[in-house]
Amino acid sequence: MKKMNFQKYAAYPSVDISARSWPDKTITKAPIWSSVDLRDGNQALPIPMSVAEKVAMFQLLVSVGFKEIEVGFPSASATEFAFVRRLVNDGLIPDDVTIQVLTQAREHLIRKTFDAIKGAKHAIVHLYNSTSRLQRDVVFRKNREEIKAIAIEGTALVRRLKDESGNAGIRFEYSPESFTGTELDYALDVCHAVMDTWGASASDKIILNLPSTVEMSLPNIYADRIEWFCRNIKNRDAVLISVHAHNDRGTAVATAELAVMAGADRVEGALFGNGERCGNMDIVIMALNLFSQGVDPELDFSDLPRIREVYRRCTRMDIHPRHPYAGDLVYTAFSGSHQDAISKGMKAQPQSPGGLWAVPYLPIDPQDVGCNYEAIVRINSQSGKGGVAYVLEKDYGIQIPKWMQPDFAEVVQAVADTTGVELSPDQIHELFHAEYVKLREPVSLKKCHIRWEDEDLERLDEEATAITCIVQTKEKEFSFDAQGNGPLDAFVKGFIRESGLEFSVDDYAEHSIGHSAGALAIAYIRIGCADGRISYGAGIDSNISLASIKATVSALNRLP
Ligand code: KIV
Ligand code: ZN
Numbered sequence: 001m002k003k004m005n006f007q008k009y010a011a012y013p014s015v016d017i018s019a020r021s022w023p024d025k026t027i028t029k030a031p032i033w034s035s036v037d038l039r040d041g042n043q044a045l046p047i048p049m050s051v052a053e054k055v056a057m058f059q060l061l062v063s064v065g066f067k068e069i070e071v072g073f074p075s076a077s078a079t080e081f082a083f084v085r086r087l088v089n090d091g092l093i094p095d096d097v098t099i100q101v102l103t104q105a106r107e108h109l110i111r112k113t114f115d116a117i118k119g120a121k122h123a124i125v126h127l128y129n130s131t132s133r134l135q136r137d138v139v140f141r142k143n144r145e146e147i148k149a150i151a152i153e154g155t156a157l158v159r160r161l162k163d164e165s166g167n168a169g170i171r172f173e174y175s176p177e178s179f180t181g182t183e184l185d186y187a188l189d190v191c192h193a194v195m196d197t198w199g200a201s202a203s204d205k206i207i208l209n210l211p212s213t214v215e216m217s218l219p220n221i222y223a224d225r226i227e228w229f230c231r232n233i234k235n236r237d238a239v240l241i242s243v244h245a246h247n248d249r250g251t252a253v254a255t256a257e258l259a260v261m262a263g264a265d266r267v268e269g270a271l272f273g274n275g276e277r278c279g280n281m282d283i284v285i286m287a288l289n290l291f292s293q294g295v296d297p298e299l300d301f302s303d304l305p306r307i308r309e310v311y312r313r314c315t316r317m318d319i320h321p322r323h324p325y326a327g328d329l330v331y332t333a334f335s336g337s338h339q340d341a342i343s344k345g346m347k348a349q350p351q352s353p354g355g356l357w358a359v360p361y362l363p364i365d366p367q368d369v370g371c372n373y374e375a376i377v378r379i380n381s382q383s384g385k386g387g388v389a390y391v392l393e394k395d396y397g398i399q400i401p402k403w404m405q406p407d408f409a410e411v412v413q414a415v416a417d418t419t420g421v422e423l424s425p426d427q428i429h430e431l432f433h434a435e436y437v438k439l440r441e442p443v444s445l446k447k448c449h450i451r452w453e454d455e456d457l458e459r460l461d462e463e464a465t466a467i468t469c470i471v472q473t474k475e476k477e478f479s480f481d482a483q484g485n486g487p488l489d490a491f492v493k494g495f496i497r498e499s500g501l502e503f504s505v506d507d508y509a510e511h512s513i514g515h516s517a518g519a520l521a522i523a524y525i526r527i528g529c530a531d532g533r534i535s536y537g538a539g540i541d542s543n544i545s546l547a548s549i550k551a552t553v554s555a556l557n558r559l560p
Pocket of ligand 2: 244
């Protein structure tokens with residue numbers, strides 16, 4: 001094995017913090033959500049959204065319940081500017097929604113940003129500059145004080161333009177970009193300077209957004225940084241601490257969750273994690289994680305199929321089939337033992353204490369997010385008896401008895417092994433009929449007449465039922481009259497006598513299919529022969545006695 005050059009990388013520093021409190025916290029309330037789909041998400045698309053697509057995405061975000069939506073970087077592109085103007089001019093922003101616009105800390109860009117939001121009732125001007133050590137050294141070639149001065153000058157201009165606009169609905173957000181690459185004491189120093197310049201107070205809070213611009217450490221270290229920051233910020237009441245996590249290590253959701261435990265008030269992210277490189281923190285996952293813990297997510301993801309459709313159409317991005325909560329396969333079980341457990345859990349769910357969701361392998365009820373149970377069980381060669389039985393019962397009302405399920409599971413498995421593909425519920429239903437119901441050879445029932453020998457309905461005589469049958473086998477056609485304690489008993493006795501085949505009925509079950517008066521009955525049977533052979537059959541008829549006799553004939557036809 002070739003050794004990878006791991007010495008090329010240095011470990012991320014831990015935080016010098018004593019008695020951290022966040023590990024003992026639980027999240028009991030949703031944070032303030034801010035969507036960055038139209039800015040961070042859009043800037044990372046191979047084909048950025050058109051104005052019409054942005055409008056559709058904005059309306060989707062509003063319908064989901066976002067109250068803060070970063071709508072773009074209007075000073076950076078004509079489309080972004082036009083889009084923000086369209087939102088304002090066409091009155092597309094509901095009164096309770098605040099749009100957010102990003103700008104670099106440069107005078108002409110800040111001025112253009114204010115032009116873009118002119119007339120908006122509520123807007124957040126989001127100013128950023130990179131504070132990371134690496135970028136200070138290799139990108140800007142500026143020292144700490146020079147980088148801090150950029151933030152201060154930008155903040156002062158935003159303050160002045162806000163005051164000149166007379167629009168009290170304008171708020172301010174500052175991001176020390178690349179916070180994860182910035183020394184904590186320095187990030188705090190810059191943020192204090194920004195707060196002072198803005199004049200932040202409890203009645204005029206600013207948003208300090210501490211981005212994990214590049215995810216560089218375990219989520220617990222980021223949480224330590226957030227707790228450290230919240231402890232050391234000089235006027236905690238004057239700020240809302242916001243987090244904005246990217247997903248470079250695949251743990252952006254955990255990063256944001258632990259950050260909320262560590263004191264963050266606000267979380268930025270994007271639907272399905274769209275965003276630069278490995279994406280932004282996925283708000284769908286984080287919100288539904290809260291939901292699955294009994295916490296109101298304060299966002300409405302009850303119609304994920306619609307949300308997925310608009311998202312795919314606007315962004316031209318796919319959602320992985322195994323994407324948590326939203327992927328096409330996440331409410332589907334392929335393994336037999338999972339299918340069996342899901343099937344039992346679904347049946348037991350109505351009795352679950354307090355109505356709490358308690359179905360194995362399904363952390364949430366798929367119906368809560370607009371997905372239905374149809375796709376939960378699919379059958380392939382790995383599926384067990386529970387899954388097969390579940391499909392037949394759920395989709396066709398056929399309740400194969402337990403003692404017959406292994407036999408049918410083997411049949412299904414053999415077909416799946418041969419074809420190498422999944423079987424649809426229709427194919428399974430068809431297979432059940434072909435294998436157990438529609439069998440006419442070598443034995444077929446030509447005629448069957450059942451009567452009760454006595455008109456006395458109270459009579460419990462063992463031989464009260466008489467039957468007359470004509471049966472065709474490969475060799476011959478024969479008829480018989482027989483009596484028994486019921487039609488099935490009479491048939492079995494007569495058939496044994498005439499054919500010479502010694503067998504007994506070892507198991508029997510029946511039920512109706514459907515609820516109307518004209519519903520059909522289905523009977524299931526297992527027969528055992530004196531020579532040790534066993535066989536299963538099923539029969540369907542409007543008359544339950546005839547259904548049981550048909551089931552016996554089917555079982556005879558399946559004898560090995
Ligand atoms: O990832 C980031 O740091 C950003 C900032 C502009 C907030 O997107
Ligand atoms: Zn970002």
